[in-house]
Amino acid sequence: MELIVTEKDNAARRIAEILSGDSASTDRQNGVNVYRWGGTRCVGLSGHVVGVDFPPEYADWRDVQPVELVDADVVKTPTQENIVRTLKQLAADASTVTIATDYDREGELIGKEAYELVREETDAPIDRVRFSSITENEVREAFSNPDELDFDLAAAGEARQVIDLLWGAALTRFLSLSAKQLGEDFISVGRVQSPTLKLIVDREREIQAFDPEDYWELFAELQKDDVGFEAQYFYEDEDGNEAERVWNEADATEAFEQLRGARDAIVESVRRRSRTDEPPNPFNTTQYISAASSLGMSAQKAMSVAEELYTAGYITYPRTDNTVYPDDLDPEELLSAFTQHYLFGEDAESLLTAEAIEPTAGDEETTDHPPIHPTGEIPSKEDLSEDEWEIFELVVRHFFATVAEPAEWEHLKVVADANGCLLKANGKRLVEPGYHEVYPYRSTAENHLPDVAEGELLGIDDARIEAKQTQPPRRRGQSRLIEELESRGLGTKSTRHHTIEKLYDRGYIEGDPPRPTKLAMAVVEAAEKFADRIVDEEMTAQLEADMKAIADGEKGYEAVTDESREILEAIFQELHDSREEIGEHLRTSMKADRTLGPCPECGESLLIRRSRRGSYFVGCDGFPDCRYTLPLPNNGEPTVIDETCEEHGLKQVKMLAGRSTYVHGCPQCKADEADEAEDEIIGACPECGDEHGGELAIKTLRNGSRLVGCTRYPECEYSLPLPRRGEIEVTDESCDEHGLPHLLVTDGEDDDDPWELGCPICNYAEYRERQTATEIEDLDGVGAKTAEKLAAAGIESLDDLRNADVASVAAEVQGISEDRLREWQAQANAGAVAE
DNA sequence: GCAAGGTC
Numbered sequence: 129m130e131l132i133v134t135e136k137d138n139a140a141r142r143i144a145e146i147l148s149g150d151s152a153s154t155d156r157q158n159g160v161n162v163y164r165w166g167g168t169r170c171v172g173l174s175g176h177v178v179g180v181d182f183p184p185e186y187a188d189w190r191d192v193q194p195v196e197l198v199d200a201d202v203v204k205t206p207t208q209e210n211i212v213r214t215l216k217q218l219a220a221d222a223s224t225v226t227i228a229t230d231y232d233r234e235g236e237l238i239g240k241e242a243y244e245l246v247r248e249e250t251d252a253p254i255d256r257v258r259f260s261s262i263t264e265n266e267v268r269e270a271f272s273n274p275d276e277l278d279f280d281l282a283a284a285g286e287a288r289q290v291i292d293l294l295w296g297a298a299l300t301r302f303l304s305l306s307a308k309q310l311g312e313d314f315i316s317v318g319r320v321q322s323p324t325l326k327l328i329v330d331r332e333r334e335i336q337a338f339d340p341e342d343y344w345e346l347f348a349e350l351q352k353d354d355v356g357f358e359a360q361y362f363y364e365d366e367d368g369n370e371a372e373r374v375w376n377e378a379d380a381t382e383a384f385e386q387l388r389g390a391r392d393a394i395v396e397s398v399r400r401r402s403r404t405d406e407p408p409n410p411f412n413t414t415q416y417i418s419a420a421s422s423l424g425m426s427a428q429k430a431m432s433v434a435e436e437l438y439t440a441g442y443i444t445y446p447r448t449d450n451t452v453y454p455d456d457l458d459p460e461e462l463l464s465a466f467t468q469h470y471l472f473g474e475d476a477e478s479l480l481t482a483e484a485i486e487p488t489a490g491d492e493e494t495t496d497h498p499p500i501h502p503t504g505e506i507p508s509k510e511d512l513s514e515d516e517w518e519i520f521e522l523v524v525r526h527f528f529a530t531v532a533e534p535a536e537w538e539h540l541k542v543v544a545d546a547n548g549c550l551l552k553a554n555g556k557r558l559v560e561p562g563y564h565e566v567y568p569y570r571s572t573a574e575n576h577l578p579d580v581a582e583g584e585l586l587g588i589d590d591a592r593i594e595a596k597q598t599q600p601p602r603r604r605g606q607s608r609l610i611e612e613l614e615s616r617g618l619g620t621k622s623t624r625h626h627t628i629e630k631l632y633d634r635g636y637i638e639g640d641p642p643r644p645t646k647l648a649m650a651v652v653e654a655a656e657k658f659a660d661r662i663v664d665e666e667m668t669a670q671l672e673a674d675m676k677a678i679a680d681g682e683k684g685y686e687a688v689t690d691e692s693r694e695i696l697e698a699i700f701q702e703l704h705d706s707r708e709e710i711g712e713h714l715r716t717s718m719k720a721d722r723t724l725g726p727c728p729e730c731g732e733s734l735l736i737r738r739s740r741r742g743s744y745f746v747g748c749d750g751f752p753d754c755r756y757t758l759p760l761p762n763n764g765e766p767t768v769i770d771e772t773c774e775e776h777g778l779k780q781v782k783m784l785a786g787r788s789t790y791v792h793g794c795p796q797c798k799a800d801e802a803d804e805a806e807d808e809i810i811g812a813c814p815e816c817g818d819e820h821g822g823e824l825a826i827k828t829l830r831n832g833s834r835l836v837g838c839t840r841y842p843e844c845e846y847s848l849p850l851p852r853r854g855e856i857e858v859t860d861e862s863c864d865e866h867g868l869p870h871l872l873v874t875d876g877e878d879d880d881d882p883w884e885l886g887c888p889i890c891n892y893a894e895y896r897e898r899q900t901a902t903e904i905e906d907l908d909g910v911g912a913k914t915a916e917k918l919a920a921a922g923i924e925s926l927d928d929l930r931n932a933d934v935a936s937v938a939a940e941v942q943g944i945s946e947d948r949l950r951e952w953q954a955q956a957n958a959g960a961v962a963e
Numbered sequence: 964g965c966a967a968g969g970t971c
């Protein structure tokens with residue numbers, strides 16, 4: 129039997145289709161797809177199926193000195209046991225094995241991992257094929273000219289794995305131990321995440337150190353006949369450049385007086401030029417994320433939607449660095465796939481009428497995957513969620529744009545002299561819309577100026593002066609950060625968005641655009657002082673150079689990893705004496721991130737704390753001497769924001785709970801409001817009204833939540849949730865079914881359009897129903913398609929998922945692994961706790 | 964429980 133091993137199931141299926149001429153059948157073995165035709169079997173891995181780690185005796189952080197990790201062994205253990213078992217079973221019966229993992233460094237290493245697993249079972253020959261896209265020609269060509277595994281290239285990847293583990297684990301443990309943070313709030317550092325964090329911290333330092341400068345700008349309205357247009361004052365600076373900002377007030381006032389005295393303005397010059405506006409290059413991952421972000425999608429969301437569309441077969445693989453379409457992509461053919469479509473048809477037809485179709489191309493041509501483009505298979509809009517359709521359309525239109533004509537703009541610059549003051553006005557007009565006709569994501573705003581000629585006299589009106597200040601540099605948004613990481617060679621197409629997400633999870637950044645926490649500033653400071661390499665992007669550059677040397681056979685794996693161990697060892701010698709100091713610095717900063725302000729009872733600080741049961745509350749730093757506390761809401765993670773409550777001098781609290789993130793405000797105010805609020809009785813309790821006379825009342829709790837609850841609480845726990853915000857009004861209307869009055873919620877901002885909540889029992893029932901309908905799709909990486917598949921397997925709500933037998937669901941649903949399901953199950957359970 | 968890199 130001949131065995132073919134690919135990097136992922138999707139690749140295995142497509143290769144099987146090509147090589148078998150569509151005759152392959154699918155078996156499930158240990159829950160893994162195995163494609164079979166004739167005497168051939170083809171199986172897909174799931175990326176790395178083994179992982180590197182320390183031997184078990186290093187597992188306990190308290191028993192092992194972090195420095196001991198520097199010289200510890202590193203062992204490989206299976207992480208995807210079902211796949212490893214299947215691979216070995218297949219290998220035992222194989223007469224030849226072909227490794228067909230992705231054509232890049234990590235693919236070579238994944239191939240070597242498969243090689244070693246196969247070698248445990250058989251001496252059969254193992255060869256390697258390489259192809260840059262899974263198309264009939266490329267695949268057939270590759271399989272008719274098999275090559276050998278490149279062990280040097282794989283060793284380069286192994287060196288990276290080991291160095292990342294040693295540095296990451298040893299320094300992470302050191303920092304966590306020194307700050308006595310061993311639980312889930314450990315303090316992590318790594319070769320990629322820490323320079324990324326430093327990038328964010330450095331920008332924050334620039335902002336903090338920024339000293340604004342005053343300047344003035346002058347404007348006037350020029351008029352030709354009845355048409356007015358704005359013009360701006362400018363002058364020639366010392367370097368002979370055109371400048372608009374006047375840097376001292378006296379000059380500005382003088383120029384303004386002069387401008388104000390102008391009766392008219394004479395046109396000095398009119399310059400027209402045309403500018404070509406080139407269509408975008410094919411999408412790599414970074415550019416795709418960036419485009420999706422201008423549609424308001426986070427990097428994480430953009431990637432999970434793209435993965436959905438990819439697994440469903442509508443777009444190509446979404447993780448790629450490539451910005452050049454492969455030769456075998458026939459743009460005409462792909463366009464033809466859209467000509468019959470009710471939405472895309474017209475655009476596709478018009479693009480096909482061009483004389484020659486020449487796609488744009490970027491600078492990066494790689495061998496792993498083609499740029500992201502539609503496959504030609506078109507989903508119906510109803511089958512996709514809104515986000516999925518939006519992204520599908522983006523990818524289709526982006527492909528259209530890459531084969532469309534450039535646009536042409538006409539720029540017009542008018543310079544006029546007004547009483548000795550020079551004024552300029554810029555106009556632009558889109559002469560040839562070109563690719564904009566099929567790609568509506570970029571601005572085509574025009575600025576029309578009237579037709580004026582040199583020497584013409586124009587009216588002048590409305591001269592004004594504006595005092596301004598220079599602004600600090602802006603924080604980078606997520607997609608801007610990812611672009612920055614790419615340009616600095618940090619991380620990879622598949623990891624950059626995870627890196628950012630990790631910084632959020634670790635409590636290093638908050639908000640959007642991300643801002644560093646005090647802890648992040650302290651971690652970067654500590655690292656800069658004692659282990660500069662870990663926050664320096666140079667470490668990646670050096671590693672890349674070493675990996676290249678290993679791949680080229682110029683350096684050995686041992687030499688590179690030994691050298692790295694020595695450097696790390698030296699760092700630990702430095703760190704040794706500063707442990708206390710570093711720990712203290714980190715702890716102080718962490719506390720600062722959680723501090724609200726003075727305790728009203730004792731004057732110490734009020735902090736966000738966590739009870740032993742895991743719920744958050746506000747407690748005094750003077751505990752146990754001072755036992756002052758305030759409650760917090762029980763959904764989400766509290767975080768301190770900059771706004772301060774003037775009455776209590778406490779910073780406000782924001783609750784991070786994914787989609788339902790909200791500002792809780794000052795916890796003291798919330799508690800006071802609840803203490804003052806009177807319960808308002810609205811009817812009998814449906815649980816205990818008949819028997820015990822319990823009544824339902826609208827209640828406000830000290831943690832800010834409101835509910836309809838029984839007056840016999842805690843004997844009777846019947847309750848219905850109410851919204852946190854807005855004024856609740858009890859109306860005269862009542863519910864036929866439950867006998868309770870209808871409620872009206874008036875939000876301060878939107879007085880005219882109150883929310884008719886209705887009967888609280890009916891409202892809650894409807895709310896639950898809506899929840900169930902969308903909750904599955906709220907899980908990471910689940911889109912409409914996957915939700916549909918899960919529903920077909922009987923999983924329609926989070927409750928279903930919590931109670932599901934993962935193994936049997938995985939066996940029933942194609943393309944969803946047990947691991948994935950387990951992750952979702954964990955998310956569903958975490959959600960249950962948060963509720 | 965640590966990293967970063969695959970994949971889902």
